Amino acid sequence: MTKKAMWAEVLIFLLFIFGFFIANLIVPDREMSEQENKYLQQLPKFSFDALFDKTFTKEFESYTTDQFVLRDEWITLKAASELALGKRENNDVSYGEDQTLIEAFDAPEQSLLDTNMGYVNQLVQNTEADVYLALIPGKSEIWADRLPSLTPNDSEEELIEYCYGLSGANNVDILGALREHAGEYIYYRTDHHWTSLGAYYGYSALGEAMGLDVPALESYTDRRVVSDSFYGTTWSSSGFSWVKPDSMEIFVDAPEGLEITSYPQGSPIEGKLYDESKLSVKDKYSMFMGGNCPLHEIVTGNDGPSLLIIRDSYTDSLIPFLLEDFSEIHVIDLRYYRMSVADYIAEHGFDSVLVAYSVDTFCSDGNLFLLGM
Numbered sequence: 001m002t003k004k005a006m007w008a009e010v011l012i013f014l015l016f017i018f019g020f021f022i023a024n025l026i027v028p029d030r031e032m033s034e035q036e037n038k039y040l041q042q043l044p045k046f047s048f049d050a051l052f053d054k055t056f057t058k059e060f061e062s063y064t065t066d067q068f069v070l071r072d073e074w075i076t077l078k079a080a081s082e083l084a085l086g087k088r089e090n091n092d093v094s095y096g097e098d099q100t101l102i103e104a105f106d107a108p109e110q111s112l113l114d115t116n117m118g119y120v121n122q123l124v125q126n127t128e129a130d131v132y133l134a135l136i137p138g139k140s141e142i143w144a145d146r147l148p149s150l151t152p153n154d155s156e157e158e159l160i161e162y163c164y165g166l167s168g169a170n171n172v173d174i175l176g177a178l179r180e181h182a183g184e185y186i187y188y189r190t191d192h193h194w195t196s197l198g199a200y201y202g203y204s205a206l207g208e209a210m211g212l213d214v215p216a217l218e219s220y221t222d223r224r225v226v227s228d229s230f231y232g233t234t235w236s237s238s239g240f241s242w243v244k245p246d247s248m249e250i251f252v253d254a255p256e257g258l259e260i261t262s263y264p265q266g267s268p269i270e271g272k273l274y275d276e277s278k279l280s281v282k283d284k285y286s287m288f289m290g291g292n293c294p295l296h297e298i299v300t301g302n303d304g305p306s307l308l309i310i311r312d313s314y315t316d317s318l319i320p321f322l323l324e325d326f327s328e329i330h331v332i333d334l335r336y337y338r339m340s341v342a343d344y345i346a347e348h349g350f351d352s353v354l355v356a357y358s359v360d361t362f363c364s365d366g367n368l369f370l371l372g373m
Contacts, residue, residue, distance in 0.1 A: 090240065091238055093240070098189065104153040105138065107155070113163055123371040129352055131355065134206060135163060138187075156359045159359060172356075173208075177205035188285075190243060200220075206354070223250070228247045230248050233283075258300060260297070261297045264290075285316075288317045289331070299328055305327065334371070340373045
């Protein structure tokens, strides 16, 4: 290599480094990454206390990483590079068949399952209502054949069987219902939730367990697509930004006379079965019931028993199918609801209680102890 060529390489390298340095100074900081669906670290405030306890340096390191110019494009480039090298996984997300993005399941310690099932059984003992337990498998179980070969992936089926073996509740076979329809569009490819079609099959399993009259799929004549540009949370963390989006549909329009009271901040507001304004934001799944909320109280206007659902966000797209079966449906999210569940059940005198969780959330939610209170 000649000296001229060597100096040219050095100059290009310095221009590259200096260019990005200047760009990072000029480009305004972003508050949120739509692609990653997360808030980005802002410039931390300097103080000697923060410097000496290392808070400032830790936050500043996060700031420089989050605010690096063209961050989203670099993440995509990294993911594409991993694929080019034959590695079909990035940021713990596998790039599966038909552009399906899947996070493999990592089973927890058995002691955690014993503890959480103990809380469920305490709920059964503390109420006279019929208690049902529905553990909802993720696509890493039902669509395991879409994972790249040799991907480590623990069995959710074994976990569900173990928990149901300990259960004093009425167990709902969501797994069997979904497995029967594994070839259909029952999960979003870019998100961890089931689709409305998957929720319908979950409803059919629940109906079998509870003795409900479940309408045939073809009877839902109001079924319609509300978005064809949905990118979910799995897509946000994966870096595989080029995959095709999901479509979202609803099967049941909000009936006349439906009353929903929601308590997002503790005070009541008028709730919505579908908040279609959410279709214009990144988190489109929050269209169902308006997203995460501590408590919803739903009065359907129909005759029938009352139901309390203790749940995670999978249930938001299940609720529309249940409206014809119950006079009242109350919905509690233990991640945000901090009052006594037993007291709430006693106050309202529910006929049935449904504990419905995705397997992944059931293994990770640290608030299930509230079931025993």
